[in-house]
Amino acid sequence: MMNKRAFNFNAGPAALPLEVLERAQAELVDYKGTGMSIMEMSHRGAVYESVHNEAQERLLSLLGNPKGYKVLFLQGGASTQFAMIPMNFLSAGVTGSYVNTGSWAKKAISEAKIIGETHIAASGESSKFMKLPSLSEIEIAENAAYLHMTSNETIEGTQFKDFPDTGNTPLIVDMSSDILSRPLDMNKFDMIYAGAQKNLGPSGVTVVIAKEEMLTGSPKTIPSMLRYDTFLGNNSLYNTPPSFGIYLMNEVLKWIEEQGGLVQVEKANEKKAGSIYQVIDESQGFYRGCVDAEDRSRMNVTFRLADEALEKEFIKQSEKEGFIGIKGHRSVGGLRASIYNAVPYESVKALTDFMKEFQKING
Ligand SMILES: *Cc1c(COP(=O)(O)O)cnc(C)c1O
Numbered sequence: 607m608m609n610k611r612a613f614n615f616n617a618g619p620a621a622l623p624l625e626v627l628e629r630a631q632a633e634l635v636d637y638k639g640t641g642m643s644i645m646e647m648s649h650r651g652a653v654y655e656s657v658h659n660e661a662q663e664r665l666l667s668l669l670g671n672p673k674g675y676k677v678l679f680l681q682g683g684a685s686t687q688f689a690m691i692p693m694n695f696l697s698a699g700v701t702g703s704y705v706n707t708g709s710w711a712k713k714a715i716s717e718a719k720i721i722g723e724t725h726i727a728a729s730g731e732s733s734k735f736m737k738l739p740s741l742s743e744i745e746i747a748e749n750a751a752y753l754h755m756t757s758n759e760t761i762e763g764t765q766f767k768d769f770p771d772t773g774n775t776p777l778i779v780d781m782s783s784d785i786l787s788r789p790l791d792m793n794k795f796d797m798i799y800a801g802a803q804k805n806l807g808p809s810g811v812t813v814v815i816a817k818e819e820m821l822t823g824s825p826k827t828i829p830s831m832l833r834y835d836t837f838l839g840n841n842s843l844y845n846t847p848p849s850f851g852i853y854l855m856n857e858v859l860k861w862i863e864e865q866g867g868l869v870q871v872e873k874a875n876e877k878k879a880g881s882i883y884q885v886i887d888e889s890q891g892f893y894r895g896c897v898d899a900e901d902r903s904r905m906n907v908t909f910r911l912a913d914e915a916l917e918k919e920f921i922k923q924s925e926k927e928g929f930i931g932i933k934g935h936r937s938v939g940g941l942r943a944s945i946y947n948a949v950p951y952e953s954v955k956a957l958t959d960f961m962k963e964f965q966k967i968n969g
């Protein structure tokens with residue numbers, strides 16, 4: 607039997623597939639007969655470079671090899687992209703159009719405001735972000751350099767099921783918390799990006815996947831490390847990349863392939879999220895889902911109990927039973943189960959059993 611693994615519902619950094627961790631463990635001190643760890647190798651050497659290139663190829667292949675797209679590996683998290691996007695695309699006379707869906711969208715907007723002009727194309731604020739604006743409500747500014755969306759609001763627990771046709775305006779989407787959780791028609795997107803630590807691997811790597819023309823022609827006034835063309839022109843090897851993180855991500859991508867790709871991963875995610883929402887919906891109000899049913903996230907299930915005292919008790923009991931990370935984000939309270947790709951169904955089943963038992967005793 608394997609070691610006992612926690613029922614890990616952390617929001618990020620989050621659970622990684624056990625198979626990936628075991629493979630990394632086996633290769634840790636001697637990577638493929640080189641006598642060293644991948645962490646100890648030059649990022650200019652052939653061994654590391656093949657891992658680097660493989661990870662890029664796997665990402666594109668899982669997305670159906672869309673024509674004309676490039677993969678960049680950066681650092682600084684998705685939060686640095688909040689700044690790099692306006693730095694690279696906002697110039698005098700154009701604006702960044704944003705769909706304001708909650709905590710992460712707001713951060714993206716406030717960073718863009720430091721750099722240039724912003725515009726709110728649609729907002730869920732009137733519902734306290736418990737409901738997403740419908741795609742038909744989105745009004746892109748006439749002088750928009752791009753439309754920015756957040757596909758999955760990790761803290762509130764909402765997720766877009768579809769994306770708008772933005773015509774000639776580039777669509778840029780923060781997919782930090784649901785990238786590779788479902789098949790995507792990449793042709794709808796001009797740029798997507800994600801911090802790795804939710805669905806792709808460990809923290810420290812940021813992935814940008816974009817049409818090549820988005821990555822050229824950064825304004826000359828931006829420092830090298832904040833320009834997309836620096837990363838494009840040097841295959842993301844301008845400076846030292848987060849090599850171990852990219853290696854682990856490549857292993858996670860292999861694992862996704864072994865699951866049968868994104869169609870199978872989506873099925874598994876549907877089953878996991880569906881089983882928790884079912885317990886919530888059948889609890890006759892004992893558990894209450896936080897967000898509008900049609901906007902529910904399959905990655906972050908947010909819910910509440912009758913009062914904070916009972917929520918506290920739920921968290922306390924769940925921790926005793928080995929559940930990690932069930933407490934909601936400090937900014938919104940309540941409860942949250944983050945069930946990214948790597949969270950096994952067994953963990954979710956254990957949680958739904960616990961939820962039913964907790965209701966029996968406290969309902
Ligand atoms: C976690 C998260 C971020 C921030 O990512 P960092 O890598 O910590 O900067 C941004 N957007 C979304 C949707 C997230 O879930």
